[in-house]
Amino acid sequence: MTNRSQMTRRATRPTMKQSPDGSAKRTRQHLPAAERERQIVEAAADFFAEHGLEGQTRELAKTLGITHSAIFRYFPSKEALIERVYDHVFLSRWDPDWRGLLSDRSQPLEQRLIRFYHAYAERIFDAQWMRIFMFAGLKGYPMTNRYVSLIRTQLIRPACGELRAELGLPTLASLPITAREEEAFWALHGMVFYLGIRKFIYGMRTQGDQSQIIADDVRAFLAGAPFILRAACGTSG
Structure with missing residues (x-):
């Protein structure tokens, strides 16, 4: 910087x-x-x-x-x-191909999520990006809400639909997305995002390889998410 x-x-x-x-x-x-x-x-x-x-x-x-x-x-x-x-x-680093990556069902969802978060981290894990985002949020500048809305509509909600498809659950068209399943995906997004916060806001080093940490976060999420989504959709099993 x-x-x-x-x-x-x-x-x-x-x-x-x-x-x-x-x-x-x-x-x-x-x-x-x-x-x-x-x-x-x-x-x-x-x-x-x-x-x-x-x-x-x-x-x-x-x-x-x-x-x-x-x-x-x-x-x-x-x-x-x-x-x-x-x-x-912010917008210059956004890749419109990310949504296509998430929806490519020729690959397992786990692989898609890992690939996406590796690519996403490469774009946003930067002192300038992180510090401006945090400053803007603390002072209530609208850019933060706009960017979060972009993540929600282009990444979080589509990913919920992909996990439903992976689990054989009702589509988003037949059963609207629930707050519970959307919050579950925000938790995954927050885990990855926090790696950047630790490095560029707190000045802390992550313990281990970043790529492996991201893969572990995705796998930990997918281990528990099926229970959350089945409960949110009113199904069992």
């Missing part, structure tokens, strides 16, 4: 130029608008990960070596900048 900030500052810092009388003169590097906008978004992601979303844009401008007003030539408000950071940090 720090290295990326330093690179951004070096890329945007005004350069020194010799004037005819031999004195140094500061000149600002002129960049295409799209490039300057990209640099502001990347620097803002680092800045908010370090200081939280309450961090002042005036201080952000200082890290970029530009005027405060320059930021607002590209973004009409701080909220608009935060929205772009959300796109850059």
Whole structure:
């Protein structure tokens, strides 16, 4: 995170130029608008990960070596900048193929879940992602609820349907999903997510290989989930 900030500052810092009388003169590097906008978004992601979303844009401008007003030539408000950071940090890492992976019944559900959570962890286990997500949640920014809603509709609920199919239970179309089975899948998601929290929020190392831990979490979940789903669907056996 720090290295990326330093690179951004070096890329945007005004350069020194010799004037005819031999004195140094500061000149600002002129960049295409799209490039300057990209640099502001990347620097803002680092800045908010370090200081939280309450961090002042005036201080952000200082890290970029530009005027405060320059930021607002590209973004009409701080909220608009935060929205772009959300796109850059969260949505750009979302893989629409994940849902297809979960629904590919040519593979056992255990294998699908393990593959998905390995891929998911590779995308989100990052200090910038984790810290902004936590800061946003603590301060009540809507991006957190939007992202959680995305997980719920694109991953959690479809996975519930896949487990029902694996167990020969009624489809979601014939029997609406219950809160109990949805909460069971959130528990699995939380176990994997907590590995990232421990590393990037608490500064703790996980004991053992991350891939193996994720596989163990999935298998532990699948060992108990059939009982929960059969009970939630009103079946026995």
